[in-house]
Amino acid sequence: MEAYSLNDLKPLAKEVRKKIIEMVYTAKSGHPGGSLSITDVLTVLYFKEMNIDPKNPSDPNRDILVMSKGHASPALYAVLSLRGYFSEDLLSGFRNKNSDLEGHVHRGIPGVESSTGSLGQGLGVAIGFALAAKLDHNPKRIYAILGDGEMEEGNIWESMLAASKYHLDNLTAIVDRNMIQLDGFTENIMPLGDISEKARAFGWNTIIINGHDFNEIINAIETAKSVKNRPTMIVANTVKGKGVSYMENNPKYHGAPPKNEEEYIRALNDIEAM
Amino acid sequence: MQKTEILESLREAYGEELAALGEKNRDIVVLDADLSSSTKTDIFGKKFPERFYNMGIAEQSMVTAAAGLSLAGKTVFASTFAVFLSNTYNVIRQSVCYNEVPVNFVVTHAGISLGEDGPTHQILEDVGIMSGLPNMKVIVPVDSIETRRVIDYLAVKKKNPYYVRLTREKFPVLNEESYEFKEGKSVTFRDGNDITIMAYGIMVSFALKAAEALKSKNIDARVINMSSIKPIDRDAIIKAARDTGKIVTAEEHSIYNGLGSRVSEIVSEEYPVPVKRIGMPDIFGKSGKGMELFDYFHIGISDIEKITENFYREEFK
């Protein structure tokens, strides 16, 4: 396995962000906001933390990541291709009928563990992986990436009860707490309040971090590995649209690509200047 | 009949009509699940914030609250994408259908025409799922005008729940402004005595175009809009079987449990004739431009034309 250092992460994350913008601009559709907010977390996981081998994507000992917020497919696809799961050339086919890169995360793509897009299902699927790892006495780690808006789904809380009941200390859920969902700001649409306090009440270990600080992301993931008997929820405070000035904190760019060439160029320049 | 084609959004027609009705009818309440800017219930929401409930990304919560509001006597509309309402199948079954409360589910973005969001979102089974529920009625408006008339109709409180299926794309306007919706009645858009094409949604426009092309091959196809899927217009089906001897069905839906299945059941019980079902086989959709996917899946205009012609010429013993 190649060893990536902390210094590699920043340029890699920039590259991922540019690819996200290129994909949604080429497709004239897709979800840049929540892809850009989760980019740093995914970059750390795939390039530093997870035990994976892109040459052997079905290795039974690999760590597992379920991208529960499946609309952030541009971020996951970009990370997987840069990590070597498939050719970067394929990214330009995103959302095109002649390509395999479906609009939402699809299990047919190398490196993808479970299809998602309808929100609220990924944490439960990750629990299934975690239960199986326990049964098999396999030390692999299981990760689930959740949106904060997605936390409004009842099944998330049903799954949180189960993870706690079965002492799934091999499970780490990371919430992309960007404070925005589709119709607007989470605290206006359906207030979530203090997610970490709620998760603690459900029996989870919780850690709150800045989801754009590589050190904090690494430390939280490492801490989760040492916690026994309880699953860990990392609440990653993030900025929706992170890196592109006009998309940052702007609900309009939840599901809309750059509107024209000018916005497209500006997005790439903003990212380059990060 | 070749007028220039006017395209209009059905979901915008829904949102506007709902907001207009809200003015007159103070009993109307509207729920959504974090998709109001797409389903267009936000138009109502901005006008009547006190009667609009955005329940967040929580469809079961939305459906149960809709049931309660309806039990309490309100005239209830609840919207999300078609695929996400189906998250709540058994919730609808028990709290709405078994309770016999008239919740109006108006869902958008059904079928492959939603395009780029892809297979996870392109529900192709919902007409079957919802038609199978006791008490539930199912309507698929063909254009913006029919959408408005259906919403007007449902704003006068009914006894049953309804499932109204809308789409993302703009579709051709086929009806006149004076059109009135009649539950359980079909509308014949084109007369013909050689073969009948029964369709709903965008497939009605496609079938009309296919029928025009068939004319040059001396095939005179009847084209019927079957927007009222449940209750369905049995008489029109049996009459088509009698008059034309063969029926083609066309739907933006799985060929299982949709219009094709209903028509086949009815003719096989009452007046057996060959039926050809055009629709999606037992597969998921695909990301791509919505209106390009019909040709991709071989259910576009030229496919309807070819399939209908071959079926017309086929000899059955």
Ligand SMILES: Cc1ncc(C[n+]2csc(CCOP(=O)(O)OP(=O)(O)O)c2C)c(N)n1
């Ligand atoms: C069950 C379900 N309901 C509705 C949607 C439509 N939808 C797609 S993304 C989204 C908002 C998601 O917000 P959040 O989870 O906070 O994601 P992020 O802000 O990180 O993009 C919604 C409502 C969906 N995909 N699934």
